[in-house]
Amino acid sequence: MSTTLSDLPPEMRAFTILKTSTTLAPRLGRLTLPGRKALETPHYLGNTSRGAVSHISQDNFQKNTSINGVYVALEDFVEKLPRQTPPLYQLESPKDESPLRDFIALPKDTVLVVGARRVPCIPCPTANTNSALSIYTSVGFRQISAEDYAAASRKVRPDIVVGLADIPYGQPQPGLKRIDKMSDRTEEWTKELVSQKNGLDKTAKAPKASYQIFAPILPLAKELQTWYLDHLIDDMLDDISGLAIYHAQFLADLPEQVQDLPRLSFDPPSSPGALLYQISLGMDIFTIPFITEATDAGISLDFAFPPSRSEVSGGEDAGKKYTLGVDMWQSEHALSVTPLSDNCSCYACTKHHRAYIQHLLSAKEMLGWVLIQIHNHAIMDAFFAGIRESIARGTFGEDKVAFEAFYKPELPEKSGQGPRVRGYQFKSGQNETKKNPAAYKVLNAPEESSSEAPTPNPDAVAGDLEKIGFAETAKS
Amino acid sequence: MPPALSYELLAKCSVTKARAAILHLPHGPVPLPIFMPVATQASLKGLTPEQLEETGCRLCLNNTYHLGLKPGQATLDAIGGAHKFQSWPHNILTVSFQMVSLLKLAKVTEEGVKFLSPHDGTPMLLTPEHSISLQNSIGSDIIMQLDDVIATTSPDLARMEEAMDRSVRWLDRCIKAHKYPERQNLFCIIQGGLDLDLRKRCTKEMVERDTPGIAIGGLSGGEEKAAYCKVVDTCTSLLPEKKPRYVMGVGYPEDLVVSIALGADMFDCVWPTRTARFGNAITSTGVLNLRNASFQNDFNPVEEGCTCVCCRPKEKGGLGITRAYIYHVAAKETAGAHLLTIHNVQYQLNLMKRARHAILEDKYPAFVKDFFGKVYSDKTNFPVWAVEALKGVGVDLLAD
Numbered sequence: 006m007s008t009t010l011s012d013l014p015p016e017m018r019a020f021t022i023l024k025t026s027t028t029l030a031p032r033l034g035r036l037t038l039p040g041r042k043a044l045e046t047p048h049y050l051g052n053t054s055r056g057a058v059s060h061i062s063q064d065n066f067q068k069n070t071s072i073n074g075v076y077v078a079l080e081d082f083v084e085k086l087p088r089q090t091p092p093l094y095q096l097e098s099p100k101d102e103s104p105l106r107d108f109i110a111l112p113k114d115t116v117l118v119v120g121a122r123r124v125p126c127i128p129c130p131t132a133n134t135n136s137a138l139s140i141y142t143s144v145g146f147r148q149i150s151a152e153d154y155a156a157a158s159r160k161v162r163p164d165i166v167v168g169l170a171d172i173p174y175g176q177p178q179p180g181l182k183r184i185d186k187m188s189d190r191t192e193e194w195t196k197e198l199v200s201q202k203n204g205l206d207k208t209a210k211a212p213k214a215s216y217q218i219f220a221p222i223l224p225l226a227k228e229l230q231t232w233y234l235d236h237l238i239d240d241m242l243d244d245i246s247g248l249a250i251y252h253a254q255f256l257a258d259l260p261e262q263v264q265d266l267p268r269l270s271f272d273p274p275s276s277p278g279a280l281l282y283q284i285s286l287g288m289d290i291f292t293i294p295f296i297t298e299a300t301d302a303g304i305s306l307d308f309a310f311p312p313s314r315s316e317v318s319g320g321e322d323a324g325k326k327y328t329l330g331v332d333m334w335q336s337e338h339a340l341s342v343t344p345l346s347d348n349c350s351c352y353a354c355t356k357h358h359r360a361y362i363q364h365l366l367s368a369k370e371m372l373g374w375v376l377i378q379i380h381n382h383a384i385m386d387a388f389f390a391g392i393r394e395s396i397a398r399g400t401f402g403e404d405k406v407a408f409e410a411f412y413k414p415e416l417p418e419k420s421g422q423g424p425r426v427r428g429y430q431f432k433s434g435q436n437e438t439k440k441n442p443a444a445y446k447v448l449n450a451p452e453e454s455s456s457e458a459p460t461p462n463p464d465a466v467a468g469d470l471e472k473i474g475f476a477e478t479a480k481s
Numbered sequence: 482m483p484p485a486l487s488y489e490l491l492a493k494c495s496v497t498k499a500r501a502a503i504l505h506l507p508h509g510p511v512p513l514p515i516f517m518p519v520a521t522q523a524s525l526k527g528l529t530p531e532q533l534e535e536t537g538c539r540l541c542l543n544n545t546y547h548l549g550l551k552p553g554q555a556t557l558d559a560i561g562g563a564h565k566f567q568s569w570p571h572n573i574l575t576v577s578f579q580m581v582s583l584l585k586l587a588k589v590t591e592e593g594v595k596f597l598s599p600h601d602g603t604p605m606l607l608t609p610e611h612s613i614s615l616q617n618s619i620g621s622d623i624i625m626q627l628d629d630v631i632a633t634t635s636p637d638l639a640r641m642e643e644a645m646d647r648s649v650r651w652l653d654r655c656i657k658a659h660k661y662p663e664r665q666n667l668f669c670i671i672q673g674g675l676d677l678d679l680r681k682r683c684t685k686e687m688v689e690r691d692t693p694g695i696a697i698g699g700l701s702g703g704e705e706k707a708a709y710c711k712v713v714d715t716c717t718s719l720l721p722e723k724k725p726r727y728v729m730g731v732g733y734p735e736d737l738v739v740s741i742a743l744g745a746d747m748f749d750c751v752w753p754t755r756t757a758r759f760g761n762a763i764t765s766t767g768v769l770n771l772r773n774a775s776f777q778n779d780f781n782p783v784e785e786g787c788t789c790v791c792c793r794p795k796e797k798g799g800l801g802i803t804r805a806y807i808y809h810v811a812a813k814e815t816a817g818a819h820l821l822t823i824h825n826v827q828y829q830l831n832l833m834k835r836a837r838h839a840i841l842e843d844k845y846p847a848f849v850k851d852f853f854g855k856v857y858s859d860k861t862n863f864p865v866w867a868v869e870a871l872k873g874v875g876v877d878l879l880a881d
Contacts, residue, residue, distance in 0.1 A: 055809060057816035063800045064532065064790045064823075082809070092777045092805050108809075110800040143813060339552060340559050352529070356568050360560055364523065364552045371527035371815050427813055475549040475615070476596075476607040 019217065019246055020267040020289075024396060028264065029257055031284050031401045033393060036267055038164045038217070042114045044073050046267065046289040047396075048389050050118055051075040051382065052297060054430075055143075056082075056109030059297045060371070060378040063110040069352040069379050071386050074116030076292045077105065078123040079149070079157055080140040086147060094160050105161035118219075118269070120167035120249070121154060124292040125273055127432045128175025135190060138169050141432070151194040155201035163216055166202075167249045167269065169194040170221035187223055188233040195220050195237065199244040217246035219269055222259070224252035238262045253283040276415050277308055277329060277388065281405045284392060295416065296385055300377045302419030303366045304330040305345040306384040310391035311404035312411035326413045333377060334421030338363040345376075351383030352376075366421060374424055482662045484693030485622070488513075488723050494845040497874040498717060498744030501840035504725050506622045507664055508564070508572040511540045512837055513725060514741045516732065516829040517574060517749040522547045523567040525826070526754045527819040530569045535790060536827040537834070540572040540622075542749050548575070549615045562620030574623040575616050576729065576749070577670075589629050591647065609654040613667075617660045625696060626655040628670040633704040641674040648672045649686045656690065668727060670698035675708045677715050684719045694725040697745070701730035709736075710743060710870035717744030734763065734832055738852050739867050741836055742845065742874050753829050757821040760811030762804075763828045765855050771807040771821070779804040789827035791820045846876045853878055 025032035034046040051058045051072035058066060058075065066072065082093045082105075096104040106117055121138055129139035129146050137148040149157075151169055158166040171190035173179055179187065198218055205215060220237055223230050237245065238260060247267040250256060256268070269290045274280040280291065299306055308329045331338075331345065344354035345362065353362070353376035365373030395404045426440045433440070471477050489503040502513040518525055518533070519542040525533050533541065543563055552566070560566050563573055587596035593608035609627040616624035628651060629644040631637075652669050659667050669687040673679030687695060697716050700709050713728055720726055725746045731737065732750020740748065753763060760772035764784040769776070771783070780803045782792040793799020802820055810817030839848035849871060857863055860879055868878045 055814045055817075056806070057810065057814050060815055062527075062532075062816040062819040062823075063802065065529065065819075068531075069529075092809070095778050096780055096803075096805070107801070108803070108806055110795075110802055110806070339556055342560060356530070360552065360556065361523070361566055361568070364556075364566075368522040368524075368547075368551050370522050370524040371818070372524040372529065374815075375527060375529065375819075424815065471605075475554065476593075476605040476611055 020265070022265060025287070028259075029286050031392075031396045032287050032289070033396045034267060034289055036116070036290070038116060040113065041116045041164060042073050044116055044290070045393055047284050047291070047392055048073065048289075049291040049293050049296075049385055050116070050269075052124055052292050052294060053077050053109070054081065054123070056105075056111075058378070058382070060300065060374045060424075061382075065375065065379065067112055070382050072115065072382060074118060074290075075111065076118045076120065076124060077109070077163070078126075079119055079121050079154070079161075080123060080126075080142055080147075083140070083147070083149060083157070084142040084144045086149060086153065094157070103162040103164075105163055116165070117163040118165040118167065119158065119161065119163040120271075121149065121169055124271060125294050126174060127430075132173065132176075133171050133190065135186075135193075138171070138194075143427075151197045152201075154194075155198045158198065158216060159201055159205050165217045165219055165247065165269075166198065167219045167271075168198050168221050168245075170223060170249065170251060172224065172251060184225060184229050187225065188230045191221055191223060191230075192233045192236050195241060195245075199241050203244065218244060219247035219249045219267075220245040221249045221251065222255065224255065224272075226255065227258035227260075234260055250288065253286055253288060256283075256286045256288065277310075277412070278409060278414050281310075281392070281408060284396075285401070285405060293385065296381050297378065299330055299416055300374055300381050301423035303332060303334045303373070303377065303421045303423070304417055304419065305333050305362075305377050306330045306381045306416075307346045308384065308388065308408075308412055310388050310408055311395060311400075312408050327411055329412050329416050332417050332420055333359065333362050333373070334366050336363070336367075345380045346384065349380065349383060349387075351380045353380040354383075369422075369424075371424070484666055485662065485664050486666045486693050486725075488694075488725055490723065492841045492843065494742075494840050495843050496846050497742040497849075497871075497876060498714075499741045499836070499840045499845045500744065500746060501837045502725070502746065504746075506540065506572045506666070508570065508622055509539055511572060512834070513746040514737075514833050514836055514840075515540060515747050516737060516753075516833050517542050517747065518754060518826045518829070519544075519749055519751045520567070521751070522551065523563060526758065526822050527815055528822060528826075530567060532790075532819070532823060533569075533826070534571070536823060537830045538571070538826065540574060541569070543567075543573050543575050543619065543621060545575045545577050545612060545615050545619065545625075548619055554615055554618045557618045557620075562618065564620060572623070573619070573621040574749070575619050575621040575625065577612050577616075577625040577627050589644075589647070591650075593627075609651040610658040613655050613658040613660075617665065621665060623666045623668055623694065624659075625668050626652045626670055626692075628652075628672055628698055630672065630699050631674060633674045633699055633702050633708075635674065638674075638676065641676060642679055645673045645679050645683045649683065649690075652687065652690055652692075656692075666693040668692055668694040668696045670696045670729070671716055672699050673712075674699060675704055675712060677711060680712055680715055681719060684716050688719070688721060694727060694747075695720055696727040696729055698729045700728065701736075701750075706736075706864065706866035707869060710739065710866060710873075713740055713743045713745055714870070714873060720744075732829070734829070735853070735856065735864065735867055737829075737832065738836065738849055739870050741840075742849060742871055742876065753825040754822050757825045758812075758818045760807065760817075760821065761825075762807070762821055763825045765828075765852075767856050769804070771804055772811045774808075776804045776808045779808075783807060783821070783824050784828070787824065787828065788831070789824045791824045849876055850878060 019037050021035045023033040036044040053075050083091045085091050098104040098107045127141045131139050137150040140147050171187045249269050251271050253272045267289045270288045273294045338359040341359040395401045485507050487505045492501045503510050504513050517540050521544045587594050593606050612627040628648040631644045669692045671683050673683045727747035728745045731748045732752040762769045762783045790799050791802045795801040839845045
């Protein structure tokens with residue numbers, strides 16, 4: 006027997022679909038959570054690292070971004086498990102409020118989504134077990150049990166908790182036995198999450214102190230996770246409010262009963278084009294690592310949806326495709342007092358210019374990445390707003406084709422160096438060179454003393470220095 | 482030519498040599514005494530100009546040497562100076578080249594500083610005229626002369642004297658080369674190491690040249706604090722009352738509080754912002770290393786009652802960031818460094834504000850006692866140099 010969405014109590018119907026046609030089609034929706042700004046979908050979540058969107062301090066987040074929701078990975082907060090209770094669990098907040106929200110100073114009206122792992126996540130060398138998921142913390146690989154994860158959700162009370170999925174990252178294509186396990190474990194873990202939440206709802210006076218659960222849909226064909234999906238629909242449908250999709254192509258396989266739930270993508274799109282493809286399949290909410298990846302590479306995003314000629318600078322030939330981003334490391338920007346993108350109204354574009362940002366990158370000043378990150382998020386805000394308008398107009402299909410014809414398919418190659426990479430952001434392989442070049446050399450090392458002046462610019466040639474009036478070549 | 486600033490003395494401490502004033506500069510007035518954060522490469526370590534403005538800062542430093550290399554004079558000329566370049570509507574002071582750190586690589590001659598090009602090893606020459614020309618292009622509100630800096634700890638008195646005399650001659654060349662005295666204030670820099678006679682001679686020579694403001698240089702290079710205090714005390718006694726006095730490279734809170742008592746007005750140091758990036762918070766009870774595990778469960782603000790956006794509670798429009806969160810992000814996410822940088826800069830500016838208020842009310846000795854009492858729990862821990870220096874200006878820290 007199946008339940009339809011209309012049978013659900015009203016507070017469960019946080020997600021309203023405003024416009025859709027068939028199953029595999031773009032759709033417009035609105036995710037409304039108590040006390041939060043409504044999230045118009047399709048939209049994206051700001052991707053955080055240790056509680057902050059990379060490069061953006063919390064005051065800048067409030068003042069200079071319009072990010073409506075964020076994704077936070079629990080693995081960023083539980084280094085001390087199981088030896089010590091993580092500090093986050095010890096923070097007491099008023100009953101209706103989320104300690105996690107307080108801890109990371111997230112504004113009250115921003116949607117807070119918690120999952121176990123970062124996006125993208127680092128594959129762990131140890132496999133998941135029947136009861137626990139392998140995670141990567143800033144002090145190394147750990148495991149978190151499904152029970153602990155469910156307890157953590159009760160403790161930190163985000164708006165949405167993404168259920169644990171048993172996905173063997175970094176492993177070869179799983180065999181049939183492993184696939185069975187994936188589906189069994191994911192079912193068990195989702196059940197644990199649901200039952201602990203229901204226990205909380207019974208004791209809590211105000212049900213809004215609670216959180217919603219997004220159930221994972223494994224990156225497997227429908228037939229291979231039938232068992233899990235059947236249980237999800239028969240036993241847990243009332244308790245889940247959304248789906249976490251780990252592979253966009255399986256959107257086609259979603260059972261009828263869960264069609265109306267919001268879909269959060271954990272299938273990171275590599276480019277705006279890949280993002281549009283997922284939207285065309287009916288994806289609603291995204292986590293998009295390429296925003297920060299572009300920022301770290303010093304690339305300021307420069308695209309709009311649908312594409313409009315007037316918004317793109319430069320007068321290339323008609324047949325030539327436009328680039329999706331501008332590499333701000335290039336010295337051609339050194340004298341440019343134009344904004345990163347024409348018509349962009351973000352803080353970086355209204356208050357600063359390319360020359361300054363190019364200088365900041367080449368001087369490796371942190372503000373360079375701050376400004377590009379603010380801009381890149383503004384570009385994504387406008388991009389999604391354009392997508393929603395396009396779906397509302399009913400022109401998404403043709404606009405998508407126009408976008409693909411107008412822009413190059415991939416973001417530009419990175420040419421400059423990014424900021425320092427931290428240990429929890431990558432896993433080193435064998436015989437790998439150092440990720441971060443040494444900032445300092447031995448002082449007064451023989452032979453090197455002449456090349457090792459304390460100067461910010463190792464590339465300066467005497468002739469250039471003379472030309473810019475810094476000093477002159479000595480005559481004697 | 483009238484200077485591009487005016488120094489408005491508001492109050493003098495009746496016991497110490499401390500002064501409170503307003504310094505009117507081309508990009509607006511600033512209160513003295515003042516701490517100036519250092520935005521070496523036209524950016525204050527990750528903060529936007531608005532974030533810096535919000536800490537209360539109205540005068541920050543840029544480094545001529547760094548801006549000369551990057552973005553270079555041509556860019557600065559094309560864009561119209563450093564204010565436009567970094568979108569900073571307030572005042573900028575450009576420090577000249579601190580060649581002291583380059584001694585192995587640079588050779589000072591009468592003409593200028595000879596050094597090897599950082600890239601190809603070609604010998605280069607940097608002159609006082611170059612330095613001023615660069616600072617004219619930067620357009621900073623206060624510019625500094627090129628000086629010959631010797632480490633104060635150098636035992637070579639003859640070389641020290643040579644450097645002092647040369648700095649005076651270079652000042653003359655700087656004054657001559659300065660194109661915009663009507664909108665940029667050239668400060669001289671008193672040299673002379675730790676030798677008080679040399680310092681006195683230099684001060685006399687420099688004062689005669691009547692620059693809009695006067696800096697005491699060559700200090701804060703690892704010398705004994707007692708010797709530092711003697712030099713500052715000696716110089717300020719010989720300086721005209723109606724001019725701002727800038728002690729270069731000083732930034733520890735104790736040093737600021739003592740130097741103000743010795744009659745200094747302006748200070749700069751990279752320490753508050755640098756130490757923030759290492760997870761150290763400056764507070765009125767001392768410096769806290771927030772990377773220490775003892776702070777991981779400390780859900781208090783970095784400093785209770787601090788009004789910076791990081792510490793201020795949410796109810797008062799702040800972020801309500803806790804020590805535990807700084808512990809969580811320190812040295813891991815740059816956003817953590819930005820938050821602590823905001824706090825540390827605001828702490829320094831607020832310390833100056835409180836000192837100024839005390840001078841205006843003629844309660845500076847009490848302020849100094851209160852300050853040391855909070856930083857050091859016990860009087861026996863008071864640094865001897867501070868006790869001695871303050872005794873010299875009539876404040877007995879150890880008295881009840």
